[in-house]
Amino acid sequence: MPRTALITGVAGQDGVYLARHLKALGYHVVGTLRPGSRWAPTTLGRAYAYLDGVQLVDLDQRDHEGWAAVLAGLRPDEIYNLAGFTSVGASWGAAQVVAESNGMAVLRMLEELIRFRDRHGWAPRFFQPSSSEMFGVTDQQPQTENTPHHPRSPYAATKSFAHHLVVNYRESYGLFTSTGTLYNHESPLRSPEFVTRKISRGVAEIALGRRSTITLGNLDVRRDWGFAGDYARAMHLTLQRDEPADFIIATGVCRALSDVLALAFEAAGIADVESHLGQDPALMRPADVAQLVGDPTKAREELGWEPTVSFERVMQHMVEVDMRRVSDGVEDSAGFLHP
Incomplete structure (x- = not known):
């Protein structure tokens, strides 16, 4: 049977590249879309240009009960949590929304993974995309997996919060949760406000x-700018290891x-x-x-990943x-x- 991957926020730049990569590897891919968005299943249209063959589900990142229902019904092998608020600049005017979407939503997802494991004896592997913006003002150039965080925006602060949650739930509860600290990665699918x-x-x-x-x-x-398609490959590789870990995903330039x-x-x-x-x-x-x-040495040595x-x-x-x-x-x- 093919493995099932659940991608939250599948219609964003990273979701599209990851979904297509996983489909090419033989996965059954399910993606969530925010209800009422231009990509919602009831108003799809343009999404088929990129997401053909992907099962689409309405789900707001902040809807805990909806998340629990999707997780229970789908029972995915891997989860890639790509939904959330993504604009650093816009986060200054929407701090509470950012905190809910990027922070508290991740906490609730992790809590539900524990409840799922308690019921079924296993839990899906979970990938969290962290952000280079978490490092903020730092004298360490380049940054590594051990560089302290000094976030300088509401967006960066919530990504740091979620990053530490994922690490703590891995260390405290034994969940297979990995992070990839993604540096700037671009493509023609990048939204016009970036x-x-x-x-x-x-x-x-x-x-x-x-x-x-x-x-x-x-x-x-x-x-440090790279190509979104390369970074999607790295996300997948982080969940194929024997043990979960944290990685810098960057070009080093x-x-x-x-x-x-x-x-x-x-x-x-x-x-x-x-x-x-x-x-x-x-x-x-x-x-x-x-x-x-970023210093991508660990990703190169342990994941075999390099930008192409x-x-x-x-x-x-x-x-x-x-x-x-x-x-x-x-x-x-x-x-x-x-x-």
Whole structure:
């Protein structure tokens, strides 16, 4: 019998890449969608471009009773908890929602796993995506699995809370719970409010004469950027080990946002970046983190994982896809997924 994987938040960027990867490996994949979202089973449409063959279920991440019912009815072998609030910048204006979605929801999920094990004598393996933003202001460059957390946003604080919960429930109750601390990872499926997609879309529209400038905030922030498809592979690998553990999932290469911008304009064949660039202080975060770069040594040595797509190629692909979207008006296609 094929193994069953449950992916919460399956319609997001990471959920799509992971679902397709697991389907290719022969899994039966079930994914949850927030009721009333554009991806809800009653209003699917565009989701079939990416989630064909995936069983879809309505479930709000904060609905404890709904989660218990899905877990009891499905009895999955593996759970990948990808649902939740994902925007660092927007988290400042929605702190309570972020705390419920990213923090308390994880606590309730873990509690239900214990109750499930008490009834059935076993429990599914559980993956929690942690965030590099948890490290916040740190002098340790690059960060490792042992770097202390100093979160600098409501989003980062809730991800740190969930990360420590997963570790504690593993150590205290013996659950198979693993974390992957994911550094920035991008693709054409990234939502437009994220800066890399804002850049790729804006540059595409400039190249096609639909606008003249793109407005951004702090261009000096430095991050470790990779390809979302590579990071989905890493998520799966963390649950295939004999013992659960925590991993940094990163490329080990750090770039300034200004470098990302230059890569995008280069992909569109535009040499003069400055004349198309505007900066807005309103886009600055209340407490920004200057630099984050991860050390992926443990993932390489213990998971056999390494990135396969350079970030230069990722940005080139994102710009090319957005140029096709602007030109043809087709926003979603399975052909957009991989460079």
